[in-house]
Amino acid sequence: MPDSMSSPHSAASTDVLVPFPDVVRFVRQLSHDLRNHLNAAELQAAYIKEIADNAEIKEELQRLRATVSELGNALQKLTGSLAPVKLTVMPYEASAFAADLQQKVGQQFADQAATFDWAVQPMTGKMEIDPQLLQQAMLELLDNALHHCRGDGKISITAETANEQFVLTVREPKAQAVSANENWGREPFKQVKHGHYGLGLQKARNTIEAHEGTLSAQHDAGASALISTVSIPLSHG
Incomplete structure (x- = not known):
């Protein structure tokens, strides 16, 4: 009876091989899109903080903005790691x-x-x-x-x-x-x-x-x- 489990060879044959420059372009575009969404979320949080009356809500919104900003910085660092090296010698x-x-x-x-x-x-x-x-x-x-x-x-x-x-x-x-x-x-x-x-x-x-x-x-x-x-x-x- 045939083994229902895939052999290592057949599993490897299904791997998707993508050139690294294509991976870089994908990651940079994804990071750019996500950062746009994060910027929009941070602006919305800033607006809500301005119109909110409750001090506790204002404090939580400030924490939310800090978290969103941190995520944006992490994405910027990631794309920076993938960017071509440009020297000023x-x-x-x-x-x-x-x-x-x-x-x-x-x-x-x-x-x-x-x-x-x-x-x-x-x-x-x-x-x-x-x-x-x-x-x-x-x-x-x-x-x-x-x-x-x-x-x-x-x-x-x-x-x-x-x-x-x-x-x-x-x-x-x-x-x-x-x-x-x-x-x-x-x-x-x-x-x-x-x-x-x-x-x-x-x-x-x-x-x-x-x-x-x-x-x-x-x-x-x-x-x-x-x-x-x-x-x-x-x-x-």
Whole structure:
């Protein structure tokens, strides 16, 4: 008697394969439409608050507006993660970029500042970069290190110039093996959870590559560590 359950092969044959650019267009359009509805809801709540007499109702409407605004911001952040990288480049000393990054890490991750062990080497040379976008990409890598499969021990960060490149190496202890390979940062939506859509690492990679740089990651099984390396070419101007 034939098995009523579908085989893995037959199930896979029903999968819908959609090119990623089409997925991006769909998500951006859906986000745009939803934000329009949320804006309308927020305006309606503001109007009702103005004509309401009850203080408790006014307070609840204020909470409703805050919630709607938060949803709109989340959608805007999502579409921003999918937007093409557009750089505004300028000459920037490699040493200054490393110092700025170290300072920003201390501010953004103030509660975990002791987690990072910095080794900033003497540097020479400049880069042609968009300092804000490149810094955001580096911060995404460190945020990823803090919150994904983190093991015991400090996160080591080395910044240096070598072979005509600015090189940032992040060595992070991992509680479990990480399948780091050539697809590292090329697999959006792989880890999706509440408020997190698996797009940060891809955005970081896209930003780094827009600077003609490279991002590589290798899992050191013996040390139970993930080693990520960012290389950005120095300019010759």
